Amino acid sequence: MDDVTKFPRPMVTVDIVIFSMxxxxxxxxxxxxxxxxxKGGWALPGGFVHIDEDLEVAAKRELLEETGVKDVYLxxxxxxxxxxxxxxxxxITxxxxxxIKSEGQRLDPKTDVSEANWFSAYQPPKLAFDHSKILEYALKRLQWKLEYTTVAFQFLQDKFTLTELQKIYETILHKKFDKRNFRKKIFALDIVEDTGDILEGMAHRPAKLYKCNKKIGELVEIL
Amino acid sequence: MDDVTKFPRPMVTVDIVIFSMxxxxxxxxxxxxxxxxxKGGWALPGGFVHIDEDLEVAAKRELLEETGVKDVYLxxxxxxxxxxxxxxxxxITxxxxxxIKSEGQRLDPKTDVSEANWFSAYQPPKLAFDHSKILEYALKRLQWKLEYTTVAFQFLQDKFTLTELQKIYETILHKKFDKRNFRKKIFALDIVEDTGDILEGMAHRPAKLYKCNKKIGELVEIL
DNA sequence: CCAAAAGTGTTAGTGATACACCCATGT
DNA sequence: ACATGGGTGTATCACTAACACTTTTGG
Structure with missing residues (x-):
């Protein structure tokens, strides 16, 4: 058995768990x-890896083809x-x-798919294949990343208020944070910068807008 | 293109980065x-995934076949x-x-391999394929696991001294720890238990032997 | 008695938590 | 003026980090 190319080969796909807020x-x-x-059931976007295509490229291609989504953190x-x-x-997948940023993109599936839609990540519908297991795994990774890196900013627009940021953490980690302590922590980590702008038009005191000054996903112990 | 089984298929292998101290x-x-x-070069143990074989099973099988090693944390x-x-x-690999525990097992390659040997993980020889990249990635994972889980115990026998444990950390993380603070931390985490035994026969005061009371790999912030 | 590693406490500083009120705006 | 969320400081507690000497054994 020297010619290893003769082994029976599995099929290889990529599946993408894409979150937004x-x-x-x-x-x-x-x-x-x-x-x-x-057929007719809900599944994660994904598909077969082309024979000469890098895995990450395949994931981006499938995401674009099936949902119209691009420019994501992956x-x-x-x-x-x-x-x-x-x-x-x-x-094997x-x-x-x-x-992806909240309200970032419109959904615009192109191939093989009748419909793409956003669902609650914590109460999803029944999923095809082992996709529920994959989703659960992704949720754990997301929670971990939130606590130890700056991925949370990926959900937000370039400019955001600290309350928006705090809500991201609270929603994903299922716990409340004290506003003062949360802000103290974020400032101490030196990961946001005041833009000088404010968010007007609310029926209350306008909030300062901040921007992130770290690369998304950078390792920083947040909480 | 409804019959997806007709896509050209890549080959799929598993490779195993196995560490010991x-x-x-x-x-x-x-x-x-x-x-x-x-041919004649050094590589990570690994090989083709059988068509009906789970990935982790394939990794264990290849490890056993190529090196004789079994009962590992994987x-x-x-x-x-x-x-x-x-x-x-x-x-795709x-x-x-x-x-694996230090001095755990004898090497006893069975197939396809002329020789198996232990090398310094930080100064390895040139490796085949992209195996250097894989090794680097594994080293990072190891360092991370050491700091946030109880994997360090996997390197030790069932009974060990605290100095042995500390040396594992120092060697892998490339830094020295203060003996008193290290012990305080380990005791505070409540992850070891005094066995009552001591390690005799040394030309100095004999050390107490401890055992781990957590599952290997359990998530506990160590350092 | 010497060499070699084992074992052990205190202090100072840093970071985490808990907690309540005033502020700026739109209606 | 009132409703709404924005914004701020302090005190306590827990954890971390720095640091040196005595103990037990074998040779």
Whole structure:
């Protein structure tokens, strides 16, 4: 058996768990399958890796094709390879984890998909294949990243208020933070900068707008 | 294109970065390749995933076949899929991260391999394919795991002295710790238990032997 | 008695938590 | 003037970091 290229080969896909924050709720983007198996069911966007295509490139391509979403924060999540996870045969999937700014983009699926939609990440519908397991794994990663890196800013526009930032943390980690302590911590970490602008038009005192001065995803112990 | 099983398929392998601690040095297990490409060169143990085999099972099987090592702590590390990483064609590899007790096992390669040996993990020889990159990634994971989980105990026998434990940390993280503070921390975390035994026969005061009372890899902020 | 590693406490500083009131705006 | 969320400081407690000497053994 010297010619290793003769081994039977599995199929390889990428699946993307993409999160966003809408109306103070964490959302995950799902697509409605228009082919079997699980036709008509909801699934993570994803698809087959082309034979000459890098994995991350494949993930970005599938995301764009199936949902119209681009310019995301993307990182590899985990590879799922249970031999029985797909009834069509051996399919190994490399799952990716993506974040996108709230109200960032319109959904505009192009291929293979009848519909793409945002769902509550904590109460998703039943999902095809082992996608529920992948989603759970992604949620854990998101929580971890929030506490130890600056990914939270990825959910926000370039300019944001500290209350918006705090809500991101509270929503994803399911706990309340003390406003004064939260701000003290953020300032002490020196990860935001006052832009000088304020958010007007509210029926209360206008909030200062800040921007992030670290690279997204940079390792900084936040909480 | 409804029959997705007709897509051209990549090859899929697993590679295992297995660490151990010998003579206060972190070691990685490498095998000498006896087939092309990189014949005669050093590489991480690994090989093709069988068509009906779970990924973790494949990693354990390859490790046993190529090195004789079993009963390891094993977790998935990362999936490397650069289309050019293997000259034989498209090969995607799921890298695993493994730890084994010091002086745990004898090396006893069975197949496809002329030789298996331990090398300094920080000054390894030139490696085949992109295995240097995989090793670097594994070293980072190891350092992280050491600080935030109880994996360090995986390097030690069931009973160990606190100085042995401290040396694991110092060797892998490249820094010295104060003996008193280190012990205070470990005791405060309540992760070790006095066995009542002592390590005799040294030309100095004998050390107490402790055991770990947490599951290996459990999440506990150590340092 | 010497060498070598084991074992042990205190202090000062830093960061975490808990907590309540005034401010600026739109209606 | 009132409702709404924005913005701020202090006191306590817990944890971290720095630091040196005595103990026990074998040779």
């Amino acid at each position: 809408h109306d103070h709720e964490l959302k995950v983007l799902l697509i409605k399958r228009d082919i079997q198996p699980y 990182e590899q999540l985990y590879t799922f390879g249970d031999p029985k996870r797909d009834s069509r045969g051996r399919v 490399i799952a990716y984890f993506a974040l | 010998h003579d206060h040095e972190l070691k990685v297990l490498l095998i000498k390749r006896d087939i092309q490409p990189y 977790e998935q590390l990362y999936t490397f899929g650069d289309p050019k990483r293997d000259s034989r064609g498209r090969v 799921i890298a695993y991260f493994a730890l």
